[in-house]
Amino acid sequence: MTVEDLQELAEQEQQRQQKFTHRIMYCAAAGCVSCGSQNIRDMIKKALQEKDLAAHVEVVGTGCMGLCGEGPLVKILPEETLYQRVDEPTARRIVEEHLVAGKKVEDHLVDTSHPFFTEQVKIVLENCGRIDAEKIEEYIAVGGYDALAKAVTELQPAEVIEEVRKSGLRGRGGAGYPTGLKWGIVRKVASDAKYVVCNADEGDPGAFMDRSVLEGDPHRILEGMAIAGYAVGAQQGYIYVRAEYPLAIDRLRTAIKQAERLGLLGNRIFESQFNFRIDLRIGAGAFVCGEETALIRSIEGRRGRPRPRPPYPSEKGLWGMPTLLNNVETYANIAPIINRGFAWFSGIGTPKSSGTKVFALAGEIRNTGLIEVPMGIPLRKIVFDMGGGTPEGTEFKAAQTGGPSGGCIPKEHVDVPVDYESLNALGSIMGSGGMIVMNSTSNMVDVAKYFMDFCRDESCGKCVPCRVGTVHIHGLLDKISQGKATTDDLALLEELCVMVKETSLCGLGQSAPNPVLSTLRFFRHEYDALLKKPEVYVPSGDGHDTTSHA
Numbered sequence: 001m002t003v004e005d006l007q008e009l010a011e012q013e014q015q016r017q018q019k020f021t022h023r024i025m026y027c028a029a030a031g032c033v034s035c036g037s038q039n040i041r042d043m044i045k046k047a048l049q050e051k052d053l054a055a056h057v058e059v060v061g062t063g064c065m066g067l068c069g070e071g072p073l074v075k076i077l078p079e080e081t082l083y084q085r086v087d088e089p090t091a092r093r094i095v096e097e098h099l100v101a102g103k104k105v106e107d108h109l110v111d112t113s114h115p116f117f118t119e120q121v122k123i124v125l126e127n128c129g130r131i132d133a134e135k136i137e138e139y140i141a142v143g144g145y146d147a148l149a150k151a152v153t154e155l156q157p158a159e160v161i162e163e164v165r166k167s168g169l170r171g172r173g174g175a176g177y178p179t180g181l182k183w184g185i186v187r188k189v190a191s192d193a194k195y196v197v198c199n200a201d202e203g204d205p206g207a208f209m210d211r212s213v214l215e216g217d218p219h220r221i222l223e224g225m226a227i228a229g230y231a232v233g234a235q236q237g238y239i240y241v242r243a244e245y246p247l248a249i250d251r252l253r254t255a256i257k258q259a260e261r262l263g264l265l266g267n268r269i270f271e272s273q274f275n276f277r278i279d280l281r282i283g284a285g286a287f288v289c290g291e292e293t294a295l296i297r298s299i300e301g302r303r304g305r306p307r308p309r310p311p312y313p314s315e316k317g318l319w320g321m322p323t324l325l326n327n328v329e330t331y332a333n334i335a336p337i338i339n340r341g342f343a344w345f346s347g348i349g350t351p352k353s354s355g356t357k358v359f360a361l362a363g364e365i366r367n368t369g370l371i372e373v374p375m376g377i378p379l380r381k382i383v384f385d386m387g388g389g390t391p392e393g394t395e396f397k398a399a400q401t402g403g404p405s406g407g408c409i410p411k412e413h414v415d416v417p418v419d420y421e422s423l424n425a426l427g428s429i430m431g432s433g434g435m436i437v438m439n440s441t442s443n444m445v446d447v448a449k450y451f452m453d454f455c456r457d458e459s460c461g462k463c464v465p466c467r468v469g470t471v472h473i474h475g476l477l478d479k480i481s482q483g484k485a486t487t488d489d490l491a492l493l494e495e496l497c498v499m500v501k502e503t504s505l506c507g508l509g510q511s512a513p514n515p516v517l518s519t520l521r522f523f524r525h526e527y528d529a530l531l532k533k534p535e536v537y538v539p540s541g542d543g544h545d546t547t548s549h550a
């Protein structure tokens with residue numbers, strides 16, 4: 001495949017699509033598939049046959065369109081009409097009323113002028129709702145693999161790294177480490193073999209951002225990884241994806257085969273000296289295997305347990321070789337940065353947190369689903385404008401970001417800009433993108449207990465502070481929530497949290513106390529209210545002294 005071949009393929013596909021008057025995009029991501037979008041596809045196809053429209057209208061399965069709580073979703077192109085809660089009768093009506101009679105099906109129409117849509121800036125998710133994830137030609141038709149072609153044929157590896165560095169992109173897996181810096185470290189280490197790894201473990205409860213990208217735009221990840229391989233000098237990549245994501249695994253397998261068939265993965269890519277292959281490694285769904293050193297061990301076929309760092313994977317990773325490890329969303333940003341330039345990317349977001357972030361918006365909020373917003377957007381805009389606020393009659397209380405490693409942002413700080421520094425200053429983290437909204441009905445001690453329960457179960461048990469500490473912290477939270485704890489228990493809880501944070505071996509234990517510390521910081525009164533009242537001595541005067549609660 002040459003650069004000219006790629007351009008020709010893109011033109012052929014664009015011309016093929018232009019033959020259709022409409023493209024009906026039904027959501028083929030796991031959420032909508034689970035509520036019957038395949039039946040909707042069949043019904044649309046049947047109705048098109050009956051109306052003699054099958055040759056003029058294309059029916060396409062596409063990636064997540066965001067409004068997951070209202071699925072199955074169907075979008076009509078080119079007019080961009082979005083329909084929600086489409087059942088089989090509605091599917092038929094879309095064909096008969098929208099396509100044949102030219103009249104929109106008003107009762108299922110989504111108002112796309114709502115801030116849920118207008119406040120979004122789509123880079124990572126730009127192809128979801130636009131292309132068929134299972135056809136490489138569709139990806140190529142929207143500029144797919146152009147960035148790889150540009151990198152390999154026009155740029156030196158150091159120039160690619162410089163572009164990524166100047167873009168200000170930071171790792172989307174949680175910690176926000178500067179991506180260009182990490183790539184530069186791996187590049188500099190001299191070694192016969194190097195590896196590129198994509199962390200698609202996504203273990204945070206409720207998070208499905210990475211899954212949606214893999215299902216909706218798998219080639220974007222392959223392209224990002226191949227560019228990374230070229231930049232750091234690696235010839236082999238691995239995607240570590242959990243077994244609970246069968247659809248993402250299928251789409252990745254298909255995408256890898258297609259890219260190999262066209263020579264976009266394999267030897268002498270774009271007739272250069274660059275060779276790069278990607279294989280999948282399937283994880284068994286342990287949260288700790290998302291931690292980079294545990295993930296690497298798991299790929300090596302060993303038990304997925306973390307090891308102390310340094311050495312960091314950039315220097316000594318997979319099979320002891322320098323390894324670049326990035327998150328799915330991080331790789332998804334690479335092709336657009338190479339195509340459109342670092343200045344375009346760093347112009348979005350804030351000076352220290354550039355670009356966008358994908359969030360899975362959930363909890364006590366009217367509009368739930370997947371959103372992609374510019375970094376620095378005020379939390380208020382996400383909760384009240386995009387999310388539509390909390391259900392009627394309830395009041396916003398807090399938003400939890402960062403899942404089991406994160407914290408709660410209370411309503412007094414609802415105007416905080418959502419960027420790495422501002423969230424850290426409030427004791428929370430950006431995390432990988434889970435955002436759970438809580439209202440006046442939520443009990444913050446229960447919230448802390450829920451996350452500690454998760455960490456206790458997921459602790460690998462290798463080090464004592466985390467293995468034993470999470471059990472004790474959970475026990476104390478349980479005691480508090482049952483109204484059986486004293487002020488001494490609360491003091492012990494705080495002491496234990498600090499100890500587990502400071503002495504655990506890996507990020508799981510180091511961050512497990514965060515939800516407790518954060519709720520203690522902003523909602524201590526809820527803990528205090530549950531404490532057992534101290535017993536006081538009450539002289540009875542009749543010689544039978546008693547105690548009573550103060």
Ligand SMILES: Cc1cc2nc3c(=O)[nH]c(=O)nc-3n(C[C@H](O)[C@H](O)[C@H](O)COP(=O)(O)O)c2cc1C
Pocket residue numbers: 170171172173174175176177199200201202203204287288289290291292293325326327328330432506507508
């Ligand atoms: C317990 C634990 C679980 C993690 N899970 C994930 C995960 O599912 N996905 C991910 O990308 N990073 C996860 N991380 C962070 C990774 O160790 C690593 O920092 C990240 O993948 C690096 O990619 P980035 O620089 O692109 O963010 C986890 C870390 C810890 C401590």
Ligand code: SF4
Pocket residue numbers: 288306458459460461462463464466467504505506507508509510
């Ligand atoms: S902190 Fe927890 S998860 Fe990490 S190594 Fe120690 S026991 Fe295992």
